[in-house]
Amino acid sequence: NAGVTQTPKFQVLKTGQSMTLQCAQDMNHEYMSWYRQDPGMGLRLIHYSVGAGITDQGEVPNGYNVSRSTTEDFPLRLLSAAPSQTSVYFCASSYSNKNYGYTFGSGTRLTVV
Amino acid sequence: LAKTTQPISMDSYEGQEVNITCSHNNIATNDYITWYQQFPSQGPRFIIQGYKTKVTNEVASLFIPADRKSSTLSLPRVSLSDTAVYYCLVGDMGNYQLIWGAGTKLIIKP
Numbered sequence: 001n002a003g004v005t006q007t008p009k010f011q012v013l014k015t016g017q018s019m020t021l022q023c024a025q026d027m028n029h030e031y032m033s034w035y036r037q038d039p040g041m042g043l044r045l046i047h048y049s050v051g052a053g054i055t056d057q058g059e060v061p062n063g064y065n066v067s068r069s070t071t072e073d074f075p076l077r078l079l080s081a082a083p084s085q086t087s088v089y090f091c092a093s094s095y096s097n098k099n100y101g102y103t104f105g106s107g108t109r110l111t112v113v
Numbered sequence: 114l115a116k117t118t119q120p121i122s123m124d125s126y127e128g129q130e131v132n133i134t135c136s137h138n139n140i141a142t143n144d145y146i147t148w149y150q151q152f153p154s155q156g157p158r159f160i161i162q163g164y165k166t167k168v169t170n171e172v173a174s175l176f177i178p179a180d181r182k183s184s185t186l187s188l189p190r191v192s193l194s195d196t197a198v199y200y201c202l203v204g205d206m207g208n209y210q211l212i213w214g215a216g217t218k219l220i221i222k223p
Contacts, residue, residue: 101159
């Protein structure tokens with residue numbers, strides 16, 4: 001019972017590089033989302049998905065793309081990394097929109113130099 | 114979206130009961146109140162959720178007065194392992210875009 005799995009756990013990028021943060025869940029959850037957390041702050045929603053093939057923007061979507069081809073996977077793509085994207089990224093899932101009992105992954109700590 | 118206000122930090126001692134209060138003056142009729150716990154270098158963990166009066170589970174209790182403009186998370190007999198940041202969130206069950214504040218940093222001392 002893995003829950004929500006995020007890879008990699010740590011990543012250093014150079015400005016302008018692109019990369020994909022992976023998120024997978026094995027709970028058959030319909031709802032998945034990506035957040036970023038900066039030091040001393042709460043989480044900010046980047047993108048979310050209510051099911052395969054459906055995605056929408058959150059509070060801070062600029063510079064990020066997502067897709068949801070399967071129920072299990074929800075990758076986050078950084079198109080051209082910038083130092084302002086240095087943060088910890090969390091993926092979360094929930095079985096439906098009827099509760100906010102999200103299950104979070106352990107996070108990816110990204111540094112852009 | 115209802116904004117929440119929590120104390121930035123709190124201290125307590127092992128074995129004590131800790132109450133963390135969250136203010137949400139603009140809570141809407143359809144909004145629920147949810148609390149999460151976050152340890153360093155980990156993702157948040159769901160603790161408890163409620164709409165009104167009192168909710169209790171194996172980890173905590175949530176007290177919500179009749180006007181629902183505030184709520185109190187109660188942690189009974191805390192231990193050092195309860196040192197964490199606690200977040201209060203308020204939102205409509207059909208609205209995915211919850212607003213996360215900075216939370217309350219709870220430090221438990223021996």
